Amino acid sequence: HSTQHTTHSTQHTTNTTSASPFISQTRPLRLPVWPVFPSIILTLLDLLPFVPPSLSSTIEDKIMGGRVAPMFLDPIKSSPFVLLVHHHHRFHPANFLVRAASKALLPEGFPAHPHRGFETVTVCIKGGMKHRDSQGRKMTYGEGRSSGDVQWLKSGKGILHEEMWDTSDGRTEQELFQIWVDSPKGEKYDGPRVECCKVDEGGHVNRPWEGGA
Secondary structure, eight states: OHHHHHHHHHHHHHHHHHTOOOSOOOOOOOBOOBSOHHHHHHHHHHHOTTSOHHHHHHHHHHTSOOOBEEEEOOTTTSTTEEEEEEEEEEOOTTOHHHHHHHHHTOOSEEEEEEEOSEEEEEEEEESEEEEEETTOOEEEEETTOTTOSEEEEEOTTOEEEEEEEEOTTOOOEEEEEEEEEEOOGGGTTSOOEEEEEOOOTTSOOOOSSTTOO
């Protein structure tokens, strides 16, 4: 009986341990998007010792839009992947100051910025984006868009682009993932290209030009 009891206790302990795979959890660095003042307010809340992290996270998730949470990858272990970004954005009526700034100045999103020598793959899980770039391209992509739910941008020798939220369908919630991929050495100085594509049934996205998947 003693042996059976000991065995049962050991199994119970093992199961409890395996149910908790995380050793520790830290909040990633969060960077502002346009307009920046909601992000500043959220960052101040994060710094106040008497404000629980759960409160600022709830405000960010449900009311005040969101901040970009980039995860930099190990250049050796993760090559050719450079950076992974997750972004969740909310258009809430209570956040009327942001809506006013968006109408008076420019829409919410990621205003014009440059890239060179790598590729960005943007996957819209919810909502969509409006793209413009220095090559004169304009396109809309995202969930339910005929053009595709993924944008693959090859910056090559250099491109200036902007990605702003597409709210034409009245959606109040947007979510995306973006990964940066280092271009092959022989393609770093090619001309920039931008294509929209779709995630297939197996969850795969093919590189839309020469070079394979």
